[in-house]
Amino acid sequence: MTVRQLSEVSVGEVIGPVTVPVSRGTLVAYANASGDQNPIHQDEAFARSVGLPDVIAHGMWTMGASGTVVSDWAGDAGRVVEFGTRFTKPVVVPAEGSSIEVSGVVKAVDVESGRVTVDLTTTCGGEKVLGRCVAVVVLP
Template sequence: MAARIDYDTVSVGTELPPLTVPVTRSGLVRYAGAAGDFNPLHFSDRSAQQAGFPAAIAHGMLTMALAGQLVTEWSGDPASLCDFSVRFTKPVPVPDDGVGARLGLRGTVTEKLEGRRVRVALEVLCEGVKVLGSAQAVVQLN
């Protein structure tokens, strides 16, 4: 975790350091166990293909959590995340090839708010495709 970010050093347009996160089948299994979500779309290619997906897909909330990781690693404090919202726009197919999928995560400060908070717009891509829409977080800074 990085050192805590000071509000006075941040301006509108500040870019968060980009993050690339692997999403693997073993990660899907671990997430399913933690979340109690054992929908076969998240581990069975056959079930996913019957539903029209090319492969098993990542849990939407896992994708959202990984976007949150970008923000909390930047802020230096996991408790700094005050508000967080996304629209799930595209699934994240996770091939069973030992490599999986890669999420590219970027964020930009779009607004400085009262109380030493900032609003961050997030971009989450998988294979160049935007998988979360209207993704934004409000973060409490030092």
């Protein structure tokens, strides 16, 4: 992938939307990689017993999937130097799977530092699942 150049970016540029699928298999793989074996992410009966509608995705998976959209746009994950969000709603993953939709808007471009600020919107089923989601990317 080619690294995006600062000269190609402008305030108001839209990123996406990008649809990212998530399955129960995705959650098992993420749990094994992260060490987060909380049963709300894998055991439907347990998730329901604690008041959830079904198994839910790990918040950090949701954040990471959103960050991947930005790093793909930038052309290099190492270009993302800041990423922050608030978790506002869980991503419910029924047996048939689900998806999130990630889009972004370039809010600021600092030509001197090469820093580009991107506001992201991540939704599942039309509802925001991340709030105040902002990435800062440094471009050449």
